[in-house]
Amino acid sequence: MSTALVVGAGVVGLSVARELALRGHRVTIADPNRPGEQGPSAAESRILRCAYGARSWYAELTWRSLGRWRELERESGQQLLVPSGVLSFASRGTATGWEERSLAALRRLGVPAERLSPREVARRFPAVGTEGLEFALYEPEAGVLRARPAVRALAASCRVLGCAFVRGEARPAGPGCGWTTPSTGPT
Ligand SMILES: Cc1cc2nc3c(=O)[nH]c(=O)nc-3n(C[C@H](O)[C@H](O)[C@H](O)COP(=O)(O)OP(=O)(O)OC[C@H]3O[C@@H](n4cnc5c(N)ncnc54)[C@H](O)[C@@H]3O)c2cc1C
Incomplete structure (x- = not known):
């Protein structure tokens, strides 16, 4: 040892x-x-998301960490992760492509992720303003640690x-x- x-x-x-x-x-x-x-x-609290641009190694690590936190929840008998889902916003005109690259990386890895139009964002998250929004990247299994x-x-x-x-x-x-x-x- x-x-x-x-x-x-x-x-x-x-x-x-x-x-x-x-x-x-x-x-x-x-x-x-x-x-x-x-x-x-x-x-x-800390946001736990898997979208990190084209860095799929980082996305993979964060995806694996979700499972490890759940393991620790079982061990400790307390809730550590709040699976609220996480939205990232791509603004019209000023978008850098970060959200598109993130989405592509998540899809390659099989991490649940959706591309939501402004209309869909307004329907599912009525509290969110969609002015100037090109699209949103939604990670349903991400959340708050x-x-x-x-x-x-x-x-x-x-x-x-x-x-x-x-x-x-x-x-x-x-x-x-x-x-x-x-x-x-x-x-
Ligand atoms: C405002 C803010 C918001 C953030 N939001 C997020 C978020 O939403 N999602 C996310 O994933 N990340 C977020 N982060 C980043 C995340 O919090 C950090 O990456 C993470 O907590 C770093 O952990 P660590 O163990 O490396 O360092 P730390 O948490 O800084 O721990 C370092 C420890 O080392 C000890 N130490 C330092 N020097 C010595 C020494 N010489 N000898 C002995 N002990 C020492 C310190 O006392 C401390 O306890 C955020 C960070 C900040 C500041």
Whole structure:
């Protein structure tokens, strides 16, 4: 079994730590703050969509992440994803082609996505104004991630898998890496 130090208990650090622990590594996670306490990952909510232009590798990752969040919902017994659907708007005249490229990438990957005309947007989403709209890209399975509870659920899962948490800031220490611990010890 190898050991790993993960610096930062945001969504990325915790996901890496969890995956390493699942693969049998002994993991320590260092962060001056408690998970879900500070930083962008600890916000109330984050949009989870798969449309990212022509970058189909990124679309594929986000599509796979939906399944992993649902897995964590089952494990934690709480709702983390709110499947509201996500609309992206292509404006008439100023469209950059981003929405078209996104749609093509999603269709290649088999990710549910629809091209909605302004008339269809008005019919299905009457609260949305359609003036200047060329079309909208609708991802019915995308939605909102409840970011703070999601990060805390990830941290809880890491603990169950045996990860150790240390409160401290990592600093480069010559050829290796060390950290100072401003608090009294593990959280
Ligand atoms: C306003 C805003 C809106 C956003 N909206 C969205 C959105 O809708 N959808 C979306 O997908 N993304 C969105 N993002 C981006 C998303 O929130 C971030 O990409 C993601 O949270 C980054 O996670 P992270 O783990 O890399 O970093 P962070 O969440 O920043 O976590 C880094 C952690 O590392 C710790 N740390 C830093 N330095 C050290 C050190 N030296 N030693 C120990 N610990 C350290 C910090 O304390 C922190 O806990 C948004 C970002 C912002 C700012």
